[in-house]
């Protein structure tokens with residue numbers, strides 16, 4: 001016996017069709033549900049985004065001490081189930097296997113249709129599972145990207161819904177005897193779908209099939225809840241609790257559950273669009289002070305290299321932050337920085353990284369700069385320079401936040417010190433004779449261009465993050 005709750009996750013309200021079955025079939029189980037309504041629909045998003053969002057929900061459920069997690073979302077199952085299952089030591093159940101197995105049992109003419117979101121269809125998971133289990137079954141797939149928005153906006157009874165369902169299902173009508181509703185939102189459109197497909201076609205509700213597998217697992221791992229007087233289910237949405245409540249009352253019965261708004265804690269993790277370890281180390285310490293954890297692009301090896309084609313620091317910082325934000329759907333911080341030497345008219349500047357060639361080492365860049373200065377700038381007054389950083393915070397569909405800062409100094413005659421990175425060993429700080437590479441990490445962060453820029457960013461970031469929600 002185990003009275004801990006079962007955790008359910010979904011991109012929005014669709015998972016309520018699974019909840020309805022759990023309440024019916026497993027009355028001794030307490031439920032914690034998280035619907036990411038704020039960021040729904042998931043079906044048209046990239047796999048990286050879906051995986052990141054799914055992890056946010058998984059971590060939220062783990063913080064509620066769940067004994068099992070049910071992916072009540074086909075899209076999350078298709079894209080992220082295997083990764084999450086491999087990482088956790090509690091059972092993790094998805095909706096695809098159960099729906100596929102049931103369809104194989106029910107089809108007579110061995111022609112099974114699957115309707116689902118674009119991401120689920122692209123993943124080919126239903127086809128793979130069905131044909132692995134029964135190679136003689138033919139699978140016809142169809143993405144229905146307009147269905148989830150209809151359900152999430154509570155429009156399932158409208159004339160518009162009828163037309164959209166009829167138009168979308170045209171390629172499927174008459175071709176199959178069994179149709180998998182491969183998205184937990186679709187049972188809410190069941191009547192319309194049944195009418196279009198014809199009364200003889202068997203509709204498989206992937207969610208309710210899943211609850212049978214949940215029952216089996218609860219028994220197998222001896223995780224069943226005890227019969228008790230009152231069970232308090234908890235339902236959370238990242239969107240508007242009132243709108244979620246209306247949907248829940250409608251599909252589960254009035255007053256069955258109470259919906260609450262919540263934030264997912266990923267908002268405290270920021271992705272820095274850099275592959276530079278030196279920068280990352282500095283950001284890690286700096287952001288920690290403000291209670292943020294950070295990740296960089298090395299945590300996402302599949303993301304592309306962003307070409308720094310801009311002529312200014314701001315252009316390049318925007319390119320890095322805005323492109324990675326568009327792909328991942330997260331808040332992303334970009335840093336473009338460099339060393340500007342006065343006697344060289346501000347060079348190497350935006351070309352600091354590529355000063356000595358396309359992929360130079362820090363030592364090669366330093367050697368090239370010392371060489372450039374050797375004949376023209378002999379006295380210290382002629383060797384003045386500053387580091388510059390421009391930081392950009394970006395989020396898809398929103399105006400970016402831009403801040404910048406400089407750090408004055410001079411270029412030394414030979415490299416000194418082992419700390420820091422890049423040009424630090426030849427950057428004499430201010431009027432002093434110590435290089436940035438001779439400072440401790442803390443000393444550098446307090447004074448540096450990056451440290452100053454981050455202070456400015458943090459003065460504005462909370463307000464900017466708040467504006468993203470509107």
Ligand SMILES: O=c1nc[nH]c2c1ncn2[C@H]1C[C@H](O)[C@@H](COP(=O)(O)OP(=O)(O)OP(=O)(O)O)O1
Nearest residue numbers: 274275276335336337338339352353421422423424
């Ligand atoms: O505090 C610093 N101390 C020493 N050198 C520094 C610093 N800050 C920037 N720098 C130099 C290193 C690099 O040569 C160039 C940055 O080029 P920049 O394109 O912004 O960075 P990057 O290519 O190394 O990494 P990424 O683009 O993935 O963020 O300026």
Ligand SMILES: [Mg+2]
Nearest residue numbers: 276308336353
């Ligand atoms: Mg770069």
